[in-house]
Amino acid sequence: MTTSEIKNDIFLRALKGEITERPPVWMMRQAGRYLPDFMKLKEKYPFFERVQNPELATEITIMPIHQVGVDTAILFSDILVIPQAMDCEVQMIPGRGPVIPNPIRSMADVDRLITPPAEEALDYVMAAVRTTKQALNGSVPLIGFAGSPWTILCYMVEGQGSKDFSVAKGFCYSQPEAAHKLLQKITDITIDYLKAKVQAGCDVIQVFDSWGGLLSPEDYQIWSMPYIKQIADAVRPLAPVILFGKGCWYALDSYKAAGASAIGVDWTLSPQKARELVGEQTVLQGNFDPSKLLSPIDVIEREVKKMIDGFGGKHYIANLGHGILPNIPVDHAKAFVNAVKNYH
């Protein structure tokens, strides 16, 4: 199944810069905890089993296509498969999130990390891509994703989720050489990983810089952007690349300069301002506040229309500004998707 044979290709056409009949729509974390069927699988299988078992990953990935009606699938996986492939153990502890029992804190720790061929170390991801593509049967495209090297470093050094990742940032400021070496190692394996994912069948790649917004605009150009650019340069010849940094409104022009096929924005930037920062021709993606999906449905419909108008209606992919929340009623998620589909 090649990209050109996909039935609903509105998402791919928008990424090529074409003017589409309406904005394509999908939601970050669309195969997530707000879906009752997902919760059933969550109760039955631990997190990494869902990620590592291709049948389960496929089942989860395709859920929102039928149940919510989005225009693209995104492979159910986790950004922390990369540290795992580097031989850095990651545990997912219910109610607490990811925990890295032996975080990276020195050059020696960095030197111990391995960078095996992603195709082998993460063969279960490639298998999940292949089974998902079969299951989708050309209905919609499939996005594959990775975390930005900076965001992966945050977890590997901090050892767990954090409000400010001050240990990770302290590592960069006090041991810059080790930090850059770590970032380059993550970058190398991530490039290899994303190329393999495209090879296995992913139609589009999205890079998530979930913790980019913890950096100052100047530090972003030191610790995050150069590595994202390497990834964009390497993957762009193979597939469209979407760059999304949470809280990174100041990096939109850098994403554009890096040749992003689309740029994700969160809701801390108004659609008008985002458009102003990148111009009319750049494809933008976002930026509905996920918690606003708790509004009454008529408010959601009104706000979605306002958002699309704000982005100018074209060169635009409708999405949330971050992942959908577990407490969103499925009907409200559907209302979001339908409001985009009914836009005129």
Place this chain on the structure above:
Amino acid sequence: MTTSEIKNDIFLRALKGEITERPPVWMMRQAGRYLPDFMKLKEKYPFFERVQNPELATEITIMPIHQVGVDTAILFSDILVIPQAMDCEVQMIPGRGPVIPNPIRSMADVDRLITPPAEEALDYVMAAVRTTKQALNGSVPLIGFAGSPWTILCYMVEGQGSKDFSVAKGFCYSQPEAAHKLLQKITDITIDYLKAKVQAGCDVIQVFDSWGGLLSPEDYQIWSMPYIKQIADAVRPLAPVILFGKGCWYALDSYKAAGASAIGVDWTLSPQKARELVGEQTVLQGNFDPSKLLSPIDVIEREVKKMIDGFGGKHYIANLGHGILPNIPVDHAKAFVNAVKNYH
């Protein structure tokens, strides 16, 4: 002791819009966990005892004046004394942060909250202001602070700290009438509280909108700014008011329009951009990344100089962009303060 009798009044002069011989300097959370003497008191007394005992609050407040050399004191207290005064229980659980056992979730919950005279309900704060002013003996000014109504609502509704305060935001989007009534109640008691603090001796007031950055620019004007403006309007005739919103770069012009004596900025906005947004005459305060204090001292010195230059050197108060972190060596905090004092 009146404001005019303060020996080191560089901070007050900067707030009046005067050109000072160098930027005044202080640090958010300067009386905090990075100070070994603070840690000794922390081990001995539970959190709210330190807040409620005027002698302890005074001892903690004046610590950084002598030990780090900042140009102003800020009263050791907590923004959550306001919910407590409203008869909403707050527990401070070590390692977990604030917990509100009975969070606000309905109009009935809002209606049950009381708004007693702050002078009586928070008499221990007024006592702490008076003993601190005595202990300072006119050496430096004293800042009193409060959380913004939006930030207080976040805790009162969510019931605990959170990455996204999605329950609190969901409350606003699904029960807007109850949310606005709650915000107004918090605003009323906060105004009363801050007036009493100035009456008791505080020379300056700072309002912290710690969670303002969770809102879109448009929602900020609905849920946060109108209430901050009420506070600024009420307190400004009595004392200078500093407005600081974490992640609220898009609200700088609103803070300016609200007549802020100074506007705090975090490090996600470059000094140059902050200056560009508010103009040459507006006093700005910030914005060193606290985790950057883990850099070697010569790097701190260089970066501080660059920051001050970026703000244009005048109409400016040097500070961090958020609270100082527990893992900062005292010598590095001193290096920050001294780098400002040695600026030329």
